[in-house]
Amino acid sequence: MVKIGLEIHGYLLTKEKLFCKCLSVHGKKYTEPNINICPICTGQPGSKPLLPNEEAVKKLIQIALVLKCTINKSVFWQRKHYSWPDLPKGFQSTVSGPYAIPNGVNGKFMEIRIRECHLEEDPAAWNPLTGEIDYNRSGAPLVEIVTEPDFKSSEEVIDWIKNLIAALGYVKAIDKQSGIKADVNVSIKGGKKIELKNINSTRKIKEAIEIEIARQKKDIPKEEQTRMYDENDRVTKLMRTKENAIDYRFIKEVDLPYLNVDLKLINDLKKQIPELPQERLKRIIKDYKIDKKTASILTKEIEIVDLFEKVCKKVGVKLALIWVLQEFLSVVNYNKMSVSDFNINPEHFIELLQAIKDNKITESKAQEILRKWVPDSFSPKDEINKNIKISKEELNKFIEQAIKENPKAVEDYKKGFKGAINFLVGSVMKNSNKRADFKLTKEMLEKKLK
DSSP: OEEEEEEEEEEBOOSBOSSSSSBOOOTTSOOSSSOSOOTTTTTOTTOOOOSOOHHHHHHHHHHHHHTTOEEOSEEOOEEEEOOOTTOTTSEEEESOSTTOOOSEEEEEETTEEEEEEEEEEOOOEEOTTTOOEEOTTTTOEEEEEEEOSOBOSHHHHHHHHHHHHHHHHHTTOBOGGGOEEEEEEEEETTSOOEEEEEEOSHHHHHHHHHHHHHHHHHSOOSSOEEEEEETTTTEEEEEEEGGGOOOOOOEEOTTSOOEEOOHHHHHHHHHHOOOOHHHHHHHHHHHHOOOHHHHHHHTTSHHHHHHHHHHHHHHOHHHHHIIIIIIIHHHHHHTTOOGGGOBOOHHHHHHHHHHHHTTSSOHHHHHHHHHTOSSBOOOOHHHHHHTOOOOHHHHHHHHHHHHHHOHHHHHHHHTTOTTHHHHHHHHHHHHTTTOSOHHHHHHHHHHHHO
16 A cells, blocks of 8 residues: 655745745746845844745635635744755745644545645755856745645556646736745655655656665565655665754744734635646536536636637637637747646637638638737737638639649649648748638639639
């Protein structure tokens, strides 16, 4: 029997750091080191923390509500001491530790029990090979979510994490682009608990769990250990045992007052939580008669499903699905951006799709307009009026032109190379500025070439 528990860290989606006014930047948001720093987040002598970032506290409460935790209304900060170069103060300010009262406790998400979730600050980024330290992320607000050891397999863990990230994305609580870090606790029947530290992707989490389970089955652990996952060698390596574990010397943070949260704030934040992915998935399948696989893609991000629901009410499910899930997401992926990076007004999308539905413009021209909506959409009315689909009579002229200008393609088609007609269709599309209907063009060309 296998037992797996998680300790997940995620960056809260805030503008500023936890105890100072510096921009909270991490992950891929910056390239230049040490530009968002001040005496507070670099631990300069005499500097004192400001009161905790209100935005971070609210995000933390929303996470606790999503996880169905009991929220403790008064908690105190602790200092977690260790002497690594990434911790400029020599300690981390956190709502955790042996005697701490976490922000949220005793929750449940997708049948997995949540022991606690709490707020803390991030250390700096330290490169032990070069000795370089980047303080840009030092002091950024983090949430830590601790589960009970309720997982039984790596597949179950990964599915749960993906659903957790999707749910927290709905309340815009964590920065998904910066990813998550996880400590994974693994034990098999008859063995001691092994902690795998600082794994930073779902792929690595899955690999590390499977490799560690296989290792433990060969050699049942007789003592608790902390290990690291080496993805190059595909092994877990010993860092320390319980006997030589770090003593963090937790003490109460003297520079910070109790963090008090009133019931009104909790109730106000609860009202702001939207319908979450699991519930929305069931409703989408029922309301729009969509298969589960498609509905799962739709509900993965709130921006996608919101756009779909608003658009499909005006233009129908089939057209909305094609243009939201295929055309729009292809533009997102091509530009290597996330959905949240785009500012798409649903009314603009409805105008565009209605023009297709009314046979005013071709799908090719609509795709061209859609690609111009990076990153902000605009009303397509002017573009539509300038690019009205050509009549059958006009199309015939472009077809005659294509045949005249491309005798080799015509000859190849008549010799049996059926693919040659695509070249002729492309010529018509180019000369007509994509105002020709693709399907009709192909039909008329085939008929004429016979």
